[in-house]
Amino acid sequence: MFEWISDHSATLQLGSSLVMTAVWVTYLQLLVRSFGRQRRTMILINRGAGVGLNSRCFVSNLGFEPIYVLDLLVTLNLTDGSEHKTFITDRSEQRAEDFRTPAEATNQGPLNSGDFRDIGSFREVLDRANQSLDPVVDPGDIDCVDICVIATAASSRGIVAAHRAYSVSFEVEGEGELLPETVTATQMRTKWSRRKIRAPLRRRY
Numbered sequence: 001m002f003e004w005i006s007d008h009s010a011t012l013q014l015g016s017s018l019v020m021t022a023v024w025v026t027y028l029q030l031l032v033r034s035f036g037r038q039r040r041t042m043i044l045i046n047r048g049a050g051v052g053l054n055s056r057c058f059v060s061n062l063g064f065e066p067i068y069v070l071d072l073l074v075t076l077n078l079t080d081g082s083e084h085k086t087f088i089t090d091r092s093e094q095r096a097e098d099f100r101t102p103a104e105a106t107n108q109g110p111l112n113s114g115d116f117r118d119i120g121s122f123r124e125v126l127d128r129a130n131q132s133l134d135p136v137v138d139p140g141d142i143d144c145v146d147i148c149v150i151a152t153a154a155s156s157r158g159i160v161a162a163h164r165a166y167s168v169s170f171e172v173e174g175e176g177e178l179l180p181e182t183v184t185a186t187q188m189r190t191k192w193s194r195r196k197i198r199a200p201l202r203r204r205y
Contacts, residue, residue, distance in 0.1 A: 041067060043149050043162035044116075045185040053123040053168075053176035059107075059149050060116035067151040067160065068110050072119060073200060074129040077144040078137060085200055088128040091120065111151070122166070122178060139176070142168045148188075150197060161188040161197055 042062040047055040061067050076084045090106045107119050119125065126145060130136045148163035162185040166178045188194055 040189075041065070041151070041153050041156065041160045041162075042187065043067070043151065043160070043185055045147055045149060045162065045164040047122065047166075047178065047180075050121065052178055053126065054121055055178065056121055057119050057125055057147065058116045059111070059119055061111040061113055063153070064113055065153055065155055066110055066112045067153045069108055069117070069149060069151045070159070071150040071201065072107055073148040073150060073197060074125060075146040075148070076126075076129055076133075076137065076142055077146070078141045079143045080141070084129075084133055084137070086129050086132040087200075088119075088125060088132075091128075123176070126168075140170050144168060144181070148197060149185075150201065159194060159197070159201075161194065162186060163188065 040063065044058075044060040044062050046058050046060065048058060049056045059069065059072075071087055071089045074086055074088050076086075078084070089108055107117065109117075111117060120128070122145070125147065126139060126142065129145075130139070144165055144167050146163055146165040148161055150159055150161045152158075153160050164185040165181040167181060169177045169179070188197065
């Protein structure tokens, strides 16, 4: 046995080196993937504190790093198949004198890890979007509202974004109901998805 090991020592050493190299490469890949997941942004868009269109729309940062919310882009899909895109970043439904500080008049600003921001009720979101349209649309003609949060992060050279769509239906009394079309917000991480929101951003700035 010892003679066989002595005769094949070079081969055994080579095999041992290859195994150790494979172990370290695997370990390094796990570290890189774990580090990448920690630096990856995760934006949540959710509703709460109310029913239907009177519920509040909350934007949360579930990533490990802070983000800075740049804009809120809303897409209104109508029952006739048309769509209208508009920004609702500023709280235009209230007067400037109603705010204690200028920062309260906008949804822009930093959002630390684990923090959330109330961007208004869904009814206010629709009203803000409708105010910028010419002509305005009848709320009863809105079939779906898609809310997109556009932000930037230190870990990303470009913009980061997430969106979530809600189906809208109205009862006879006119009270709107909301039904989310996805379980959680869709993170827009691909180049194609980010390119879609760069176009309206360029027109805006």
